[in-house]
Amino acid sequence: MTTRWLTPEEQRAxxxxxxxxxxxxxxxxxxxxxxxxxxxxxxxxxxxxxxxPERRLRMTDLAEKLxxxxxxxxxxxxxxxxxxxxxxxxxxxxxxGTVAALTEEGMAVLERSAPGHVATVRASLFDHLTPEQVGxxxxxxxxxxxxxxxxxxxxxxxxxxxxxxxxxxxNAGESGDAGA
Amino acid sequence: MTTRWLTPEEQRAxxxxxxxxxxxxxxxxxxxxxxxxxxxxxxxxxxxxxxxPERRLRMTDLAEKLxxxxxxxxxxxxxxxxxxxxxxxxxxxxxxGTVAALTEEGMAVLERSAPGHVATVRASLFDHLTPEQVGxxxxxxxxxxxxxxxxxxxxxxxxxxxxxxxxxxxNAGESGDAGA
DNA sequence: CGAGCTTGGTTCAAGTTTTAAACAAACCTA
DNA sequence: TAGGTTTGTTTAAAACTTGAACCAAGCTCG
Numbered sequence: 001m002t003t004r005w006l007t008p009e010e011q012r013a014x015x016x017x018x019x020x021x022x023x024x025x026x027x028x029x030x031x032x033x034x035x036x037x038x039x040x041x042x043x044x045x046x047x048x049x050x051x052x053p054e055r056r057l058r059m060t061d062l063a064e065k066l067x068x069x070x071x072x073x074x075x076x077x078x079x080x081x082x083x084x085x086x087x088x089x090x091x092x093x094x095x096x097g098t099v100a101a102l103t104e105e106g107m108a109v110l111e112r113s114a115p116g117h118v119a120t121v122r123a124s125l126f127d128h129l130t131p132e133q134v135g136x137x138x139x140x141x142x143x144x145x146x147x148x149x150x151x152x153x154x155x156x157x158x159x160x161x162x163x164x165x166x167x168x169x170x171n172a173g174e175s176g177d178a179g180a
Numbered sequence: 181m182t183t184r185w186l187t188p189e190e191q192r193a194x195x196x197x198x199x200x201x202x203x204x205x206x207x208x209x210x211x212x213x214x215x216x217x218x219x220x221x222x223x224x225x226x227x228x229x230x231x232x233p234e235r236r237l238r239m240t241d242l243a244e245k246l247x248x249x250x251x252x253x254x255x256x257x258x259x260x261x262x263x264x265x266x267x268x269x270x271x272x273x274x275x276x277g278t279v280a281a282l283t284e285e286g287m288a289v290l291e292r293s294a295p296g297h298v299a300t301v302r303a304s305l306f307d308h309l310t311p312e313q314v315g316x317x318x319x320x321x322x323x324x325x326x327x328x329x330x331x332x333x334x335x336x337x338x339x340x341x342x343x344x345x346x347x348x349x350x351n352a353g354e355s356g357d358a359g360a
Numbered sequence: 361c362g363a364g365c366t367t368g369g370t371t372c373a374a375g376t377t378t379t380a381a382a383c384a385a386a387c388c389t390a
Numbered sequence: 391t392a393g394g395t396t397t398g399t400t401t402a403a404a405a406c407t408t409g410a411a412c413c414a415a416g417c418t419c420g
Contacts, residue, residue, distance in 0.1 A: 003295040010306050013314045016321030018224070021201045022247050023328040039405090044198070060368060067202050072407065074370055079405090096368045096415045115183040126190050128323040134193045136316040141196030143308040148203040219376090239398060252378065254399060259376090276386045276397045 024124055031120040036113035037083075041066070042076055043117065046085060046110045049102040056101035058091060067149070085109055204304055211300040216293035217263075221246070222256055223297065226265060226290045229282040236281035238271060247329070265289055 006014060028040045036043055048065055049055055057065075063073040077100050080086040085106030091097025102110075126134065186194060208220045216223055228245055229235055237245075243253040257280050260266040265286030271277030282290075306314065 003298055004302065005298060006301070006306070009311070009314050009318070013318035013321065014301060014305075016318045016325060019247060020321040020324035020328075021205070024324055025201070026247070027328055058368085059370095067199055067206070069408080070369060071371090071409080075406070078370095091368095094368080094416080096413095098369060118183055118185060121186070121194060122184065124328055125194075125324060126186070128327045129320065131189070133316065133320055133323075134189050136313065137320055138189070138193035138196045140309065140313055140317055141193065141200040143313075144200035144204055144305060145196060147308045148200075148207055148304055240396085249379080250398060251380080251400090255377075258399095271397095274386075274397080276384095278398060 027120060027124050028117075032113065032117060035116045036109055038080075041068070042080060043110075043113070045073075045076060045080060045100075046102060046106050049086070049100060050107060050110055054101075055107070056089070056099045059098050059100060062100060080106070207300060207304050208297075212293065212297060215296045216289055218260075221248070222260060223290075223293070225253075225256060225260065225280075226282060226286050229266070229280060230287060230290055234281075235287070236269065236279045239278050239280060242280060260286070 025040065032038060032040055032043045044066060045062065048062060049057055059070060059073060059077070062077075063070045066073065068076075077086055077088070080100075081088055084103060087101045087103050089099045089101050091099050129137065205220065212218060212220055212223045224246060225242065228242060229237055239250060239253055239257070242257075243250045246253065248256075257266055257268070260280075261268055265283060267281045267283050269279045269281050271279050309317065
């Protein structure tokens with residue numbers, strides 16, 4: 001079939017998005033590298049861990065939240081472990097399982113660098129958006145997310161990660177912490 | 181000063197954005213790697229080149245458009261040159277300068293893979309947005325862009341890259357091509 | 361039960377990218 | 391012409407990613 005090219009509006013939106021996301025990720029990485037000694041992805045790992053009651057999460061669940069491959073996560077956690085931010089533990093009910101647990105030191109790093117991170121997110125993004133735009137951004141983001149992974153993979157709409165079998169055992173729900 | 185944490189709305193928007201941009205960039209990279217044998221950034225380089233009348237751009241101008249460092253661009257162009265998609269030429273008026281020129285082969289690759297790229301962008305993004313949301317996305321993206329580079333660097337609001345001294349000479353304006 | 365498939369996670373090897381710092385050449389300005 | 395700036399590259403060291411291969415543990419079903 002003949003290609004449906006982007007309309008001028010779409011083209012402008014696309015350009016703006018690509019440029020913005022590049023700049024944003026750059027700014028974030030730079031700031032976190034500076035203040036916390038790690039890139040954004042790694043910081044996000046600590047943040048997610050800090051949000052569970054037990055401050056620990058199974059590798060697969062973590063990978064799912066982060067939208068990265070298990071292999072990639074293994075590498076990342078290895079580095080975080082080497083730096084003392086995370087400890088690996090065995091999962092009690094599933095002997096195959098590994099649980100990544102936030103250490104005291106990891107928590108400390110998180111608390112120490114969270115303010116700067118939030119400040120950067122504000123300065124780069126939210127300080128320039130109206131409340132309506134914040135809502136729009138969430139809606140747009142959610143749609144993309146749904147399109148890109150609700151699509152081919154999980155047909156079940158209610159298989160929430162934090163209620164999954166594997167998780168229910170080794171860790172649990174949500175809460176609010178230093179997660180930006 | 182005490183940190184202004186993100187509001188729940190902002191937090192949701194932020195999460196949605198981070199997840200979406202990760203997934204999107206992944207999808208794009210995968211598709212282009214598959215169809216064009218190069219990641220998104222490299223494809224974008226070719227696309228930008230294809231849009232100038234002369235199909236060539238100075239390294240610095242290109243780096244600026246792409247929002248990456250010159251060093252990083254040097255590496256990227258080296259690879260593209262090795263693959264025959266781009267040729268390096270000397271800039272006539274500024275003997276320091278290098279101009280990256282799109283080769284016929286590069287143009288062919290671009291034309292061959294553009295439909296697939298556009299299709300991916302549509303399937304991942306625009307097919308799921310209303311026309312209003314397309315406008316919102318552009319507006320939000322533009323604001324981020326402005327925040328992150330209008331800020332510290334160029335105080336002059338009208339120093340458009342394609343009108344800059346160095347550019348006016350070796351290359352020029354805009355047009356529409358295979359640039360997604 | 362136990363063969364055979366699936367899942368969780370790691371390892372390995374290779375390659376790709378990225379960064380930062382240092383440079384040389386060419387410009388530019390007084 | 392000296393001194394500062396801009397261009398673009400080089401270099402060396404890391405950091406990261408990928409994909410395939412693998413092992414061990416779970417699960418399913420005859």
